[in-house]
Amino acid sequence: MKIGILAVQGDFEAHGKALARLGVEAMFIKSSEDVAGLDGVILPGGESTTHLKILAEEGLLETLRRFAQEGGAFFGTCAGAILLAKEVTKPPQASLGLVDVTIERNAYGRQVSSAVRRGRSTLTGAPLEMVFIRAPIIRRVAAEARVVAECDALPVAVEQGLCLLATFHPELTSDTALHEHFLQLARARPAAPAGRR
Numbered sequence: 797m798k799i800g801i802l803a804v805q806g807d808f809e810a811h812g813k814a815l816a817r818l819g820v821e822a823m824f825i826k827s828s829e830d831v832a833g834l835d836g837v838i839l840p841g842g843e844s845t846t847h848l849k850i851l852a853e854e855g856l857l858e859t860l861r862r863f864a865q866e867g868g869a870f871f872g873t874c875a876g877a878i879l880l881a882k883e884v885t886k887p888p889q890a891s892l893g894l895v896d897v898t899i900e901r902n903a904y905g906r907q908v909s910s911a912v913r914r915g916r917s918t919l920t921g922a923p924l925e926m927v928f929i930r931a932p933i934i935r936r937v938a939a940e941a942r943v944v945a946e947c948d949a950l951p952v953a954v955e956q957g958l959c960l961l962a963t964f965h966p967e968l969t970s971d972t973a974l975h976e977h978f979l980q981l982a983r984a985r986p987a988a989p990a991g992r993r
Contacts, residue, residue, distance in 0.1 A: 797820060797835050797836075797979065797982060797983065798823070798833055798834045798835050798836075799815060799820055799822045799823075799834065799835060799836045799837070799838065799979070799982060800822065800823050800824070800825040800830060800831060800834045800836070800837050800838070801815075801822050801823070801824055801825060801837075801838040801840065802824075802825045802837065802838065802839050802840060802847070802851075802856075802876070803824035803825055803826050804825075804826065804842075804847060804850040804851070804854075804856075805840075805842035805843065805846055805847055805850065806840040806841045806842025806843075806847075806874075806875060806876075807840060807841060807842075807965075807967065807968070808824060808838075808840045810840075810965075810967040810968055811838050811840055811873075811967045811975075812824070813967070814966070814967045814972055814975045815975060817972060818972055818975060818976060818979065820979060822838070825837065825856070826854075827854060827856070828854065828855050828856055828859040831856075831859050831860070831863055834863070834868065835868070835869060835982040835983070835985050836868065836869035836870065836871065836958075836978060836979070836981065836982030836985070837860065837863060837868060837869070837870050837871075838870075838871045838872075838873075838876070838978070839870065839871070839872040839873070839875070839876030839877075839879050839880065840873055840874075840875070840876055840967070841873050841874030841875045841876060841929065841965055842874075842875045842876075843875055844875040844878040844879055844884075844889065844891075844901065845889060847875055847876075847879060848879070848889065848890060848891075857892075860892060861892060864892065864894055864959075867958065867985050867986045868958070868985060869958040869959065869960075869978065869981040869982040869984070869985055870892075870894060870958070870959045870960070870961075871959075871960045871961070871962075871974070871975075871978040871981075872959075872960075872961040872962070873961070873962050873963075873964070873965055873966065873967065874929065874930075874931060874932065874962075874963060874964065874965055876961065877899060877932060877961035877962055877963050878891065878899050878901060878932055879891050879892055880892055880893075880894045880895045880959055880961045881893070881895055881897050881898065881899040881961065882894075882895060882896045882897060882898070882938075883897070883898040883899070883936070884898075884899055884900075884901060885898060885899070885900045885901070885935070886900045886901050886902070887901070889901075894956070894957075894959045895941055895954055895955070895956045895959050895961050896937075896938035896940050896941050896956060897934050897935075897936060897937050897938065897941055897951075897954055897961070898934070898935045898936035899932045899933070899934055899935065899963070900932060900933050900935050901932050902930055902932065915945055915946055915947030915948075915952060916945065916946055916947075917944055917945040917946075917953065917973060917974075918943075918944050918945070919944055919945070919973050919974070919976075919977050920973050924945055924966075924971055924973060924974075925969040925970075925971050926945075926947055926952060926964040926965075926966070926969075927964055927965040927966075927968040927969060928963070928964045928965070929965060931963045931964060932963050933950065933963065934950065934951045934952065934954060934963060937951055937954055938956075940956055941954050941955065941956040942954065942955050942956070944960070944974075944977070945962070945974075947964075952964055953974060955977075955981070958981045958982070958984060958985060959981075960974065960977060960978050960981060962974055
C-alpha cells in the first residue's frame with residue numbers, strides 16, 4: 797500500500813506520523829510525478845485557497861483529478877475537506893468536487909487555538925476526539941454520501957465512494973479510527989491497467 801500526503805502547506809507531517817503508528821509508510825507529494833503508483837492521497841489542513849493556487853501552478857490539480865477518475869482514494873481534513881467538497885460557500889471557490897456536500901469556509905471563525913471536542917462516529921463504538929482549527933462546517937450532505945461522524949448534532953466527517961473528508965484534524969489526536977478507515981478505502985481501490993500505476 798502506497799499513500800501520499802500533499803506536502804505544499806499545512807501539518808502534513810502529522811498525517812505521516814498517524815500513518816506510521818498504523819505501520820504504513822507515506823510519501824510526501826510535491827509534484828505531479830509523486831502521485832504515480834499511489835493507492836491513496838491525503839489532503840491536509842492549511843488554507844484551501846493557497847492549496848488551490850499551488851496545485852494549479854504545479855499542475856497537481858489535473859493530476860489529482862486524473863487520480864480520482866482512475867479510482868484513487870482521498871482523505872481530506874479541514875482545508876482538504878474543502879478541496880474535496882462539491883460545493884464551497886462563503887466565499888465560493890473551485891474544488892475537486894468529489895464528495896457531494898456543501899461546505900461553508902471558516903464557519904467557526906478564526907480561532908487562535910484549537911477547540912477540542914468529543915463527537916460520535918459510526919466507525920467505532922467509542923467517542924471520537926476532534927480538534928477543530930478555523931474549521932469549515934458541512935451545511936448539506938447528499939443522499940449518495942454517508943455521514944460517518946457527528947459533533948454537536950452536525951456532520952463532521954462524510955464519505956462517498958473512495959473519498960473521506962473531515963472538517964476537523966484527526967491527525968492531531970491519538971485516535972487513528974479515521975486514518976484506519978481511509979486505509980480500508982484505499983485497499984478497495986480497483987486494480988489499474990498494466991503500466992498505469
